Each structure stands twice: as C-alpha cells, then as structure tokens.
Amino acid sequence: MDNWFKSKWFVRAVSLAFAVLLFVFVNVEINDSENENRFFGTSKEMQTIENVPVDIRIDENFVVSGVPEHVRVSLEGAKSILTPAIKQRNFDIFVDLRGLDEGEHKVEIKYANISDDLKVYIEPKTVDVVIEERSSKEFNVNVDFINNLPEGYELGKTEVNPKTVKITSSKSVIDQIAIVKVFVDIGGQKESIDNREVPINVYDSQGNELNVTLNPENVEVSAEVNNPSKTVPVSVATTGKLPDGYSLTSISPETKEVKVYGTSSVLEGIEKATTEEIDLSEITEPGTIDVDFALPDGVQVPDKKSIKVNLELEQTKTIKDVPIDVENLEDGQKVTFLKPDNSMMDVTASGKAEDVDKLTAEDITLTVNADGLNEGEHEASVTIDGPDGAKLTSEFEQITIEIT
Template sequence: MIKKIINSNYFYAFIALCCALWLFFFVSTPGVGSTRDSNQSNTSTVTKKATFTVPLQLQADVDKYYITGYPENVKVTIEGPSALVTATKNTQNFNLYLNLKDLSIGQHRVQIKESGLNSELTYTIKPKYVTVNIQQRETKKFAVDVDYNKESLATGYEAGKTEVSPDTVTVTGAASEIEKIDKVIVKPILPKGIKSSFDQEVLVQALDKNGKTVNVTLDPQTVHVKIPITIQSKQVSVNLKQQGSSTNSNYTFESDVKNVRVFGTQDQIDAIDDSIDVPVDVSDVTGNTKKSINLSDALGSKVAFTDPESISVTINTGSSSSSSTNSTNSTSTSNSDSSSTNNNSSSSSSDSTEDNNNSEQ
C-alpha cells in the first residue's frame, strides 16, 4: 500500500508543493544572508566628511624660473561614501597642483586644481586661489661672513680666528633678489661672560645693504662656526711696596707668597715684567699687624685677575725694639742713681768714724 502511494503521481505533486512553500517562506523571512546584504547596502550609502593637509605641487619649469608666493601645503575637505573617504584620507592618492607652464614672468593669480580624486567624492580646497611671482632664476655663490658681539667675552679673554665650515654657500632666487644681496652672514649668539670656545651650527642669512633679509634659498641653510676663546697668563714675582703716609719709616713687609700667576689679554701680559709691585697701605697701621691684599684691586686694570686672588702680608713697625731700648736706658739710669746713693752713704759713714777717733784722742 505504501509502495503504491510512493509510486503515485499525487505523492510527487505533494512533495513539489511542500518544496515550493518552503522556498516561499525562506525568501520572505529575513535571514543571515539578507542581513549581510542589507548592512553592506547601508554602509555604502553612509556619507562622511574629512579635512586634511596636502602638499601643493607646481607644474612649471623650475630650472628656468624661480617661483614664490605659493604655500607649500593647502587644506582639502572631501565628502562622500564613508569607506571611500577613509581610504582617500589614508592613501592621499591624488594631487593638488598649480599649472604655471603657460604663464610669463610676473605676478599671476592662479587656481589650485586637483587630479586623481574619485568621482564619487566632492571636495573644497582652501585657499582656492593663490598669487604667485614668476621670475628668472639665478644661482650664485657667496662667502659667509661672521658677526658676533665681542663684549660677550669674559674680562681678559680674547677670541682667536673664526672658523666657518663650509665658508661659502649657494644662493638661488629671482635675479632681481640676488642683485639685492649685500652680504651672506651668520650671527652666532655668544653667552654673556663666555670663557670657553664657541662651537655650534648657525643659521645663514642673506641681507641687503639695509640689513633686511632677502627672499632667496640658501644651500646649506646652516654652517658650523667655531670661535676659539682663550686668556693669556704669566708667572711673576711679588714686590711689596709701602703706600700711604706715616710718621714711622721703619716698616718691613713679609709674605709667604713670593710668586703669583697673572691673567689677561696678550697686550696686558706683554706689558708686565717678570715681577709686579704690590702696594701695601700703612696709613692706618700703628703697630705690628697682618693685612690681606686683594691683588686685582691692587693692580687695577693691569691684569684681568690673578691666582691667588689675594695674599696675606705681615707688617712690622719696629716699635717693639724701640720700647726695649727705652726700658734698658731707664734701668741703667736707675742703677746709676742707686750706686750714687750708696757711695754717698759710705762717705758719710767714713766721716763719722773719723770724728769719733778725734774725740777719743
């Protein structure tokens, strides 16, 4: 019976009907596949906006012309499908440029253009127009001068011959700007009171006769500047000399320091002999004493400084020996007077004895 039913055409018709109903419900009911397609559709329709900076390119004969006035970078805002905006921002696979190929020498207002952006994107560029100056290009070499404030050096220190490396630079610019250049210079800034050699990279400047910067390109833009800074010195002996008025003329001076080293410029050192006179003021000295003499103050502008900076001087007035002499003289006088008294006493005693003898007779 079951076999007869299975072999029946009605059975196959029933199976076909069930399959058709199943397919109908599968298509009409949302499933995993339809959800994925829906999400993809929604993503493609979501828009996004992004702003970023892009280098500005030139389409011109830059070997022949020198062009100024344009920015190196410009801002671009793009809008469109989210995925496309993100990809464009990350890759920046498009160009913003100025087409100057057909322009003559002079100033021109030129629109910034783009190439390579997807047609589904809209964009705005800021600035939209720029004013460029096209001039005949010229290249010239200049020697580099050095200008610095020598007052920055510490007292007594001198600067030697300045070394600049490289000592020439290549200047490129409009021919009219090159003609304005009066000098190419570096201005190293030395610290106040510098005592050691200056050794740094310094920015190069092209200046006109009024000291204003000329609009040109320098290669290299910095140079190495070395300024040797030194101080001269010399070992000399010390001569202690009396200074100031006093009634005592028997002063003598003693110091444990016999030699000092003096420092200064080459001219100062050359002007000093093998010894220096150090004045010792005695105008306020009334007895044996010690004084500390500041050598820089004593020598004035003859040197920058000394080593040591000061020395201790013992001043002897000779008053101790004078007092001793007076004391000795006083003692001698006293002894003489005592002897005279004793002699007188002896004489009186002799006279008295003689009188007694006469009386007995």
C-alpha cells in the first residue's frame, strides 16, 4: 500500500477520480437548484419601467433645479416578487435634499417601498442640482386668443378670474419671468365663452417656458362673442341697355330691406345691400328673376343668398299698313285718299310688352267719319281703336280726302 502512495501514477489517478466526482456533484446541485426555482416560480428576471416620476424632498424655504422629472427604473429578481411590484408600482423614487444648504450638489436618486429581494437600478443614479432660496411674486394674467372667429363675428368684453397668479420659484427664475398668459382657442366660436378653465403658461423674454409653481394653476376666462347686424334697404344694380323698342318702366325687389351681419367696423360703411348687376341687354320680356347679393367682404345676409326682382317693360312697336275705313258716306259718294295717298297708314303702339308684342294690323281699326261731307277735299280726323293696355298713335292725326 505504501508503495502505491509513492507511485506518482497512483496519485494522479486518485486526483482525477476526485475531480470527476466533484464535477458531477456540482452539476447535480446546480441542476437541482434550477429545477427547484422553476418549480416554485423563483427564476430571476429583469424588467424596466420608463418615465418613473421623481419626487423632491426639500426644506420649504428652498427650491431646486436640475432634478429630472422622470427616470428609468429597472427591477431584477424572482418573478413571483417582480411581477406584483411592476403591476402595483407603489414604490417611491425621490431625491432627499433636506438639510442641504444653497449651492450646487451632487445627489443620489433613491428609492423606497421596494422589496429587499429585488435589485434596483436607477438611470441616472446621481444628478447635479442647484438649491436656491424660495421666492414668490404675483403677476397679471394675460389672455391670448388663438385662431379666428367665423366671418362677421367679433370679440366683445373679456374677463379673467382671477386676474393675478402667485408664482413661486427661485429668485433667479422669478427675475426671468417676462409674461404670464393663457391661450383661448376661439376657432369657429359662435357663442360667448362662459368661465372656460385654461392652464397658465409662464415664459421668459426669449419665449422659453419656465417651470415654476403656480397658485392657482388655472384661471377661468369669459368672453363675449358678438355678431353685429343692421337693417339696410335693398338696391338693385343694372348694366347694359334694353334691346331696341323696349324701355324699363319698373324694377323693384320683392324684399325691400334685409338684415346684414358683419363686424362693427365693416358695418359702419354699409348703407344698402346691393344685388349683382342685371344685364338689361338680355331682357326682352317682363317678369321676376332671382338675383344674388353682391356684398363687400365680411358682410353677410345669412337667411338670404338671393332675392326676387320684378321687371316691368314698355315696348314700342310700329304696325305698318293698317287699313283706313271711311264711315257714313252718302249713297253714290266715292272717297279718294290724298294724304296719305292710299287707304293705309302706320300705327305706333306702346305699352306693356305683354300687351304690345302680339299686336297686328287686324287688332287695330282706323276710321274717318264722312257724315255731312260734300263733294270736294276735306281734312278729316282719324279715330283709332285697339285692345286695352296699349297706347296707339297713327301716322297722321288728320288726313286729306276727296269726295266725289
């Protein structure tokens, strides 16, 4: 036996055997541990939560800058512990600045209410901050109305409640404040705004928004939205001339007045509502036509896009060769026409176009009364008869005849 221990090959063989046994033992332990973890749900995992808010704990006489609003938090541990922590998120991420003086500091972002069985990784882990003395000041709140009201509408009286806001921050930030305002969207607004709540915005002279503490954070804005109007007469516009033989006796809108809407400044210059021009050269008969309004920009007649206009025309027409009848000749008498030199003459008819347009020579009677006339030349008056509604004028009021 002693000779075996003295043999280097024996020692080597024994060492190798121990090494193999140790390797097998370790692997078995690891596998058993993993199987046990899987069985009991204790396998380790890591999950990351983005945009976790950071709480600031600081003495009330100070304010701080440089603390990020959000950080990234990663949690690692057994799934059975990790999953509830991720879902509930009842942990705190914060910086504790209590007890620190004014000035620059590098501080650690800490956590609380997280199980000791979980590993916590915060990014960033530390931040550089500046602690300053707290300062407060009151500022007037301005209103900025954005976008446009509908055409014809305008803003009236506006009111902000409250008119001022108390702003708290460091003195250096307070000194940077250039304007405090709220934005009110009035795009398409037709009704007055009644106590609309809007957030307050704070800017420096370069238009950069400042992160400050506001009291209150919102204000209520009321604003009158008006649609001014006035009643004006309707005026009918025309262009061109009527065709030959026609004259315009009447042109009148059926609606005499309308209510026009627009801003106060625009309505000041409006004395009438004018229609688009009617082209008289295209008018050959009386009647009623629809005509649109031709209003200046910014003026509207919401309930009427057009109106009816009545047109009355007078037509003048010459009817040629109307026969002349001679009445009450005695037996045996014969008439010769000297002026005109035949038994016909022209007649001019004037009146409403609908009465005159269809007149013909058959509708008109020209007569001369020869009662009591002896032989010889005579001046005789001509009598004209025709339909009612037309004014008839003969070519000659007196004619010359010879009776034989």
